[in-house]
Amino acid sequence: MVLPSWRNEKLGSMVRGALWLESEVGEGNTFTKARLRAAFPNLSQIDRRLRDLRDYGWTIHASRDDPTLQQQEQRYVAKGAEVWIPGLAKAPKHKTSITAAQRAKVMRGDNFLCRSCGIASGEEYGDSVEQSQLNVARRKVVLPGGEIEFQLVTECRRCGVGGGADREVDLEALLELVENLAPIERRIFAGWITADQRTLSPIDKVWGIYRTLPEQSRKALAEALDDMDK
DSSP, X not given: XXXXXXXXXXXXXXXXXXXXXXXXXXXXXXXXXXXXXXXXXXXXXXHHHHHHGGGGTOEEEOTTTOTTSOTTEEEEEEOOSOTTSTTSSXXXXXXXXXXXXXXXXXXXXXXXXXXXXXXXXXXXXXXXXOBOOEEEEEEEEEOXXXXXXXXXXXXXXXXXXXXXXXXXXXXXXHHHHHHTSOHHHHHHHHHHHHHTSOOOOHHHHHHHHHTTSOHHHHHHHHHHHHHHTO
């Protein structure tokens, strides 16, 4: 059977990536991210599209899956569904049901924390004795280049009811904000990412409490602060 050309720009990027693996790499062989990106210079998310093939039964190993691989290497292990055949790859993943295995994997990856408010499973909310219940939701993410993807994220029931389905993340805009940070701010931010938490300073805690005060109490605190500085 003659395969369609992976160079055909009328095909989707995931389909083109699958055809490239079949035509240029071959099962059992390795390739690098640099080689992949050189083949698709105008597709900034081509490595992500190759990862999407795993949802269609394709097996592609990275260095974490195969210790014999270098960090920049991947191995095309086995072909899955022939996604270039009409009908085999058109069902949007964000419309399929979330399996129990997917739900457990997402929650582990999110450290069993709501990624909207930060509460952990079973914790009480600060304004009531209600305990949190975590679930997995789909978050709309605008990728660099404008492509839209629906990614799974852990969210508590309260945040979900409060409009979680309408939340949208513009990843490119966020990256621009990070790039505009001073180097020391980026290092601090990287530390928060590594720890997956931000330890509040005493002044942050004071400010957080102040923001909850009624107007009369805010004015009283401001006056007291002026007196402290005299």
